[in-house]
Amino acid sequence: MKLVVYGDFNCPYSALASVRLDRLLRDGTAEVEWRSVQHDAAMPPRGSPVDDELRCELEREITEICGLMRGDELVPLEIMETRPNTAEVSRVFSTLDGEEAHFRRRDFFDAVWAQGRNVSDPTFLGELGSEGSIPRRDVEWQAEWSGGEPRVVPRLVLADGTVHGGVEALEQLAAFAYG
Numbered sequence: 001m002k003l004v005v006y007g008d009f010n011c012p013y014s015a016l017a018s019v020r021l022d023r024l025l026r027d028g029t030a031e032v033e034w035r036s037v038q039h040d041a042a043m044p045p046r047g048s049p050v051d052d053e054l055r056c057e058l059e060r061e062i063t064e065i066c067g068l069m070r071g072d073e074l075v076p077l078e079i080m081e082t083r084p085n086t087a088e089v090s091r092v093f094s095t096l097d098g099e100e101a102h103f104r105r106r107d108f109f110d111a112v113w114a115q116g117r118n119v120s121d122p123t124f125l126g127e128l129g130s131e132g133s134i135p136r137r138d139v140e141w142q143a144e145w146s147g148g149e150p151r152v153v154p155r156l157v158l159a160d161g162t163v164h165g166g167v168e169a170l171e172q173l174a175a176f177a178y179g
Helices: 012-027 052-068 087-093 098-113 122-127 138-147 167-178
Strands: 002-007 031-036 155-158 163-165
Touching (some): 002 167, 012 031, 012 098, 031 087, 031 138, 087 098, 087 122, 087 138, 155 167
Antiparallel strands (some): 002 155, 155 163
């Protein structure tokens, strides 16, 4: 089974999708391609401070996600001080392939949601080191995601072209991962 998932590193729903993809990869039940996109193109380049309104929104989302988690799923979801703009980290991610891409996907989610790092900060971006060996694909991925429906993350695309978005995508991934 081949799956393509569009997700944003600053989205807690995408963080749960990433954990479910890891289960599918561990079990060898799916070939998975993660495509990093920026779901809020209006976000300032260095991110947005988490004010009271955004904090309430993130708390609501995290509560919902905790209700969707299966018993063995561990998704660290700490509210950060600045919600990062993910355009540059997506650019870097799009140059990666194979196991390196899966490793960095996990690393980027951990940086945002467990460590509270602002991945749009030049200090973080400088720590990333050299880019992968293949050309960047972020512009193509962003155009595919922006031109499709539903325009939410995560968006799951099955090999037959069936598309699921948001919580529906998470439910479908759970069905694949847990039977």
